[in-house]
Amino acid sequence: MTASIHSLPRRAEPSLQPLLALVADGMNSVNAVILDRMQSRIPLIPALAGHLIAGGGKRMRPMLTLAGAELVGYGGSRHYKLAAAVEFIHTATLLHDDVVDGSDMRRGKKAANIIYGNPATVLVGDFLFSRSFELMVEDGSIKVLRILSNASAIITEGEVDQLIAQREIETSEERYLAIINGKTAALFAAACRIAAVVAERPEDEELALDAYGRHLGTAFQLADDAIDYDSDADVMGKDKGDDFREGKMTLPVILAYARGNAEEREFWRRAIAGERNGEADLAHAIELIRKHDAVLATRERARHYAQRAIDAIASFPASAAKSAMIEAAEFAVARRF
Structure with a gap:
């Protein structure tokens, strides 16, 4: 019987605690690798990298590598270095993103590019890619190298595609889903899949973990889209409305624009073009998004993908790892940060 995100007995508020507890010991090993490999004879490199790496974050991707290894019964240690590689890829993309977006905040404090400047931030991102x-x-493993290097290329394609779509008011929901499949879901999928590869499990288990990660990553990004219009900066760790000010066509905007009348659509055209991006304009955007239930609809789509993630691992036997991964999918949708 397939588990359901609606029918499973669970806490009133889904939590990452089961996943954190499951991988706690393994993450100590992963963090040791991260701290070791971010070092350099150039002091600026570990200082800048450490500003972001030590600044919190959920470490979802490396945790999923470890959880996937638990799910398939892997008893070795190869996955620790690979989980660290996954986190370095993710951190490098965050550093580059903050430069591209001109972000002021990341994880509740000043973004690295604000403190250290854009050139250093880009170069340290390159350093972390190299370390990965x-x-x-x-x-x-050539197979692991192929999976992670392919994911790295897809992430960059997704980011470039999002850059092209920025300020394009006619961006469709289908195109946006393709963008987030690249910029977010691909690394989730790869992080999960490599666990089955190092465990030398059959291809159907590889593909199941790949699907779990891909759908979870999509749910995670859609929830982020909703959070940008539905939470405060002290909860999010970034400025509320960053996506709006940057002219990003995320799903709440796409839905509100599609459902709006002529006057509302004109507002969105001017807002996304950068002509209306003040605080009053942000407040009006949030009002329109609420009017058309666009945050609710975005969370519903996130819930759909979270359910697909849960369904993807339905064939695995019951275990602490499976339960933790199911609740992680629920948390991805319910979270407010």
């Missing part, structure tokens, strides 16, 4: 590939090569 060193770790992959050390693992020695």
Whole structure:
């Protein structure tokens, strides 16, 4: 019988605690690798990298590598370095994103580019990408290298596609889902899949973990879209309305624009073009998004993908790992940060 996000007995508020508890010991090993490999003879590199790496964050992607390994019964240690490689890829993309977006905040404090400048931030992102590939090569698996290097390329394609779509008011829901499949879901999928690869599990288990990660990543990003219009900066760790000011066509905007009348659509055209992006304009945007239930609809779509993630691992036997991964999917939708 397939587990359901609606029917499973669970806490009133889904939590990451089961996942955190499951991988706590393994994450100590992963964090040791991260701290070791972010070092350099150039002091600025560990200082800048550490500003972001030590600044919190859920570490969802490396945790999913470890959880996937638990799910398939892997008893080795290769996945620690690979989970660190996954986190380095993710951190590098965050550093580059903050430069591209001109972000002021990341994880509740000043973004690295504000403190250290754009050139250093880009170069340290490149350094972390390089470290990730060193770790992959050390693992020695061509298949793992293919999966993670392909994910890295897809992430960049997704980011470029989002840049092209920025301020394009006619961006469709289908195109936006394709963008987030690239910029977010691809690394979730790869992080999960490599666990089955190192465990030398059958391809159907690889594909199941890939699907779990891909759908979870999509749900996670859709929830982020909703949060940007539905939470305060002290909860989010970034400025409320960042996506709005940057002219990003995220799903709440796409839905509100599609459902709006002529006057509302004209407001969105001017707002996304950058002509109306003040505080009063943001307040009006939030009002329109609420009027058309666009945040609610975005969360409903996130819930749909979270359910698909849960369904993807339905064939695995009951275990602490499976339960934790199911609740992680529920948390991805319910979270407010």
